Amino acid sequence: MSRAAFIATTLLVSALCARAQTEFLPLLFSEEPKLTEEQAAQVVGVWDQVGGFRLDGSVLDDALRQAVEAAADGNSTDVDFAGVLADAASPFDALSFKLFIPAIDTATGAFWAYYLIGPKGKKPAVTRVLGMGAATKDGVLLTGTKDEDTGTWYGLVKNDTTLVALYMEGLEAWNADRTEVLDNQVVAQYTYAKLPPEEIQAALALVVAKGAKADNSSQGIAATDRETHGGSGSK
Numbered sequence: 001m002s003r004a005a006f007i008a009t010t011l012l013v014s015a016l017c018a019r020a021q022t023e024f025l026p027l028l029f030s031e032e033p034k035l036t037e038e039q040a041a042q043v044v045g046v047w048d049q050v051g052g053f054r055l056d057g058s059v060l061d062d063a064l065r066q067a068v069e070a071a072a073d074g075n076s077t078d079v080d081f082a083g084v085l086a087d088a089a090s091p092f093d094a095l096s097f098k099l100f101i102p103a104i105d106t107a108t109g110a111f112w113a114y115y116l117i118g119p120k121g122k123k124p125a126v127t128r129v130l131g132m133g134a135a136t137k138d139g140v141l142l143t144g145t146k147d148e149d150t151g152t153w154y155g156l157v158k159n160d161t162t163l164v165a166l167y168m169e170g171l172e173a174w175n176a177d178r179t180e181v182l183d184n185q186v187v188a189q190y191t192y193a194k195l196p197p198e199e200i201q202a203a204l205a206l207v208v209a210k211g212a213k214a215d216n217s218s219q220g221i222a223a224t225d226r227e228t229h230g231g232s233g234s235k
C-alpha cells in the first residue's frame, strides 16, 4: 500500500470506529432486538482474510532506531517519520487467517468466534473471541475480546460477503529478566471475505479438537464457570 493510502485508511478506520462506538451502547441497551435474522445470517460462517495490514510496536521502535542511525550525524530533522510508519506495516498475507463465527443472538447481540491462524498449509492455532454486536446503519458492528491476549477486537459486517476488522492490543509484557517479549503491542486492520458454508465443517473440527486437550483443562474451567455462575450450557 502506498504511504498516502496507508495513512488515509488508518484515519478512515479511526473515524469509523469512534462514530460506531458512540452509536453502539444506545443500540446495545435498547429494548429492541439487536439485529434481524437476515443480519445474523450475514454475520455467521467462516471468513477468510483477504486484505489489510498490522503494525507491531516493537517493529516501529526498531525501524525508528535504524532510521535515526542512518540519518546523517543522527540529525533527527533528516528522519522520514511517515516513512518509518509505512515501512513498519506487515502485509496481511504472511499467515493464513480465518475467522469462524458460529452464532450471534438476535435478541441480545451476544456472539462468539474463533481465530484460525497459522502458517499457510499448516494446522492453525485456535483462539476465541467473545463479544456483543448490534446492527448500525453501516452494517452489523461487533466488539469483543480475545481469550489469550489483552486486545480489543472490532468487526463490521458490511454485507453478505465483506467483514472489516480492527484489532488493538496494548500490553507489552516481558519475561522477568527482560530478554523476551511474551506479548506485544499491535494494531491491525483486516478485510475478510465470506467462504461457502461447506467451510464450517473443517473449522468446527479444528475448534472441537482444541477443546479436547489431553489435560482436560477446558472442560475443567467450563465446569467451574457453570457452577459459579449457574450456567446451563450442556455438559
Ligand SMILES: *[C@@H]1O[C@H](CO)[C@@H](O)[C@H](O)[C@H]1NC(C)=O
Pocket (backbone or CB within 6 Å): 073, 075, 076, 077, 078
Ligand atoms: C539536518 O538535516 C536537515 C534536512 O536535511 C538540514 O537542513 C540541516 O542543515 C541538518 N542539520 C545539521 C546540523 O546537519
Ligand SMILES: *[C@@H]1O[C@H](CO)[C@@H](O)[C@H](O)[C@H]1NC(C)=O
Pocket (backbone or CB within 6 Å): 158, 159, 160, 161, 162
Ligand atoms: C459488500 O461490501 C463491499 C465493501 O463495501 C463491496 O465492495 C461489495 O460490492 C459489497 N457486496 C455486495 C454483494 O453488496
Ligand SMILES: *[C@@H]1O[C@H](CO)[C@@H](O)[C@H](O)[C@H]1NC(C)=O
Pocket (backbone or CB within 6 Å): 214, 215, 216, 219
Ligand atoms: C476429561 O473430562 C471428562 C469429564 O470430566 C472425563 O470423563 C474424562 O475421563 C476426562 N478425560 C481425560 C483424558 O482425563
